[in-house]
Amino acid sequence: MQLEILPLSTPKNKIADESQLVFGKQFSDRMFVMEFDRGRGWHSARIQPYGPFSLEPAAMVLHYSQEIFEGLKAFRRADGAIALFRPKDNIARFNRSAKRMCMPEVDEQFFLDALLELIRLEADWVPRSAGTSLYIRPTMIASEPMLGVRPADQYLCYIILSPVGAYYKGGIAPxxxxxxxxxxxxxxxxxxxxxxxxxxxxxxxxxxxxxxxxxxxxxxxxxxxxxxxxxxxxxxxxxxxxxxxxxxxxxxxxxxxxxxxxxxxxxxxxxxxxxxxxxxxxxxxxxxxxxxxxxxxxxxxxxxxxxxxxxxxxxxxxxxxxxxxxxxxxxxxxxxxxxxxxxxxxxxxxxxxx
Ligand SMILES: Cc1ncc(COP(=O)(O)O)c(C=O)c1O
CATH class of the missing domain: 3.20.10.10 (D-amino Acid Aminotransferase, subunit A, domain 2)
Structure with a gap:
């Protein structure tokens, strides 16, 4: 599967004062998206501008909660380089969750490569002050419009990014x-x-x-x-x-x-x-x-x-x-x-x- 990179016309303004970053409230310019149809498998993998999806009100995730997610972080290091922490472990857990929820698994290497590409494109969104990071949220939802309890035949899988401030502002606290x-x-x-x-x-x-x-x-x-x-x-x-x-x-x-x-x-x-x-x-x-x-x-x-x-x-x-x-x-x-x-x-x- 090819990863398509779609153009970004209007980048957002970033929060200049990193001490004001609130967990999970602000999202970067771009996101990764791919789609699944039973019979066809995963397709249409792309990095596109962050924005709303169009889902039918009957989308199965909204009724029967066929949904999984992950949470990991990218860190800005002292020399300015960016690093992920154990991303393969998160992707493996994503697939274990998918299996449990009767959802399609992702190709782990492709998913990791897509994530790395997304982070490279969004590198400016990785904050620089002490204790900050870029929180990464891979997600998969059942998008098929259908009322009835069974595994869906269509899914959306995406990765969004959110710059987060230092968790402990005044030092680690009980x-x-x-x-x-x-x-x-x-x-x-x-x-x-x-x-x-x-x-x-x-x-x-x-x-x-x-x-x-x-x-x-x-x-x-x-x-x-x-x-x-x-x-x-x-x-x-x-x-x-x-x-x-x-x-x-x-x-x-x-x-x-x-x-x-x-x-x-x-x-x-x-x-x-x-x-x-x-x-x-x-x-x-x-x-x-x-x-x-x-x-x-x-x-x-x-x-x-x-x-x-x-x-x-x-x-x-x-x-x-x-x-x-x-x-x-x-x-x-x-x-x-x-x-x-x-x-x-x-x-x-x-x-x-x-
Ligand atoms: C229920 C629950 N337990 C434990 C954890 C800690 O897992 P991790 O260290 O992989 O973030 C999380 C967070 O992901 C969680 O949601």
Whole structure:
């Protein structure tokens, strides 16, 4: 398949003051688009000006949520060059999500080449100040107009780009986490490990409840017993417990986070023992109180690392450590961002030059 580059007539004005960038609000000049028709496969791949699509009101995505997406970042390095972080892992996960949602897979090499071409054309949109990046959102939707629950025969796949500001403006800061004892995110056999819109729509009610109670994020427990830690909003959770790293296993209900994967590797190389096991909420609450749980943090592309200052479960609230960012959490944040921004050599080959 050929990638066509369509002309851009009127470039947008960029936000000059990068401290004013708001996550996911502004989009670059161009986007990548391709279309799928059953019988024909993927076709009409192009880079075109960013703009609205025309969809029929009966488009199946609008009724039955056959949709998947990804999130990764391009970083501006000290020498001005641009690099992506583990893009092949995101594209592989995109295809795993596609499979789960009965959607067509993409050719991974073609998709990566198209993404690289898009970033090269939009290089000016990669911000330059400390902590900023260009957020990349690959998406696929069922575009066929048809009322009836079955896999669609037509799809649109696209990539849009959004310059984002530094997540931590005043330095890395701990969050307060609300543990939902009523709502659940994902059950075994469900779609928890796919990056599909419905998972996020279903999470809104608990997030609203958390916000109303003054909390930043929701920690999900397993759906069967509401006892074991799964993940948080758009982050995987890691705990420094009895000097070891504990994190929930990837058993189908948790997203296989690329930041999680990277952080676990950094921790192994620092000599930490990793326990991928079911961690009960009682262990978390008691561990916070008796000091066995020294640090807790979330990992995800948007935040990189998010230290947890406190957990609240059934009206009982506990502080983690002294409520501030833990020492190990800080070191891992520093090490990972140093690799992403090219301040430290990348012995893992995670960084891909654009
Ligand atoms: C539900 C969920 N868990 C975890 C993550 C973290 O994954 P990653 O590190 O690949 O961004 C995300 C974000 O993509 C997510 O949406």
């Amino acid at each position: 969050v307060k986490i609300w543990i939902s004892d009523h709502y659940v995110r994902a059950a075994h056999g469900g779609t928890g490990e796919a990056k599909t819109g419905g998972n996020y729509a279903a999470s809104l009610m608990a997030a609203k409840e958390a916000a109303e109670n003054g909390y930043d994020q929701v920690l999900w427990l397993d759906a069967r017993q509401k006892k074991y830690v799964e993940e948080v909003g758009s982050m995987n959770m890691l705990f420094l417990y009895d000097g070891k790293i504990v994190t929930s296993p990837l058993n189908g209900t948790v997203l296989d986070g690329i930041t999680r994967r990277s952080v676990l590797q950094l921790l192994v190389d620092r000599g930490y023992q990793i326990e991928e096991r079911a961690l009960s909420i009682d262990e978390v609450m008691e561990g916070a109180e008796n000091g066995r749980l020294a640090e807790a943090f979330g990992t995800g592309t948007a935040v990189v690392i998010s230290p947890v200052g406190s957990f609240c479960y059934k009206n009982r609230c506990v502080q983690i450590g002294n409520g501030k960012t833990g020492e190990l959490t800080m070191k891992i944040y520093q090490e990972l961002t140093d690799i992403q921004y090219g301040r430290q050599p990348d012995k893992y080959h995670w960084v891909m030059p654009v």
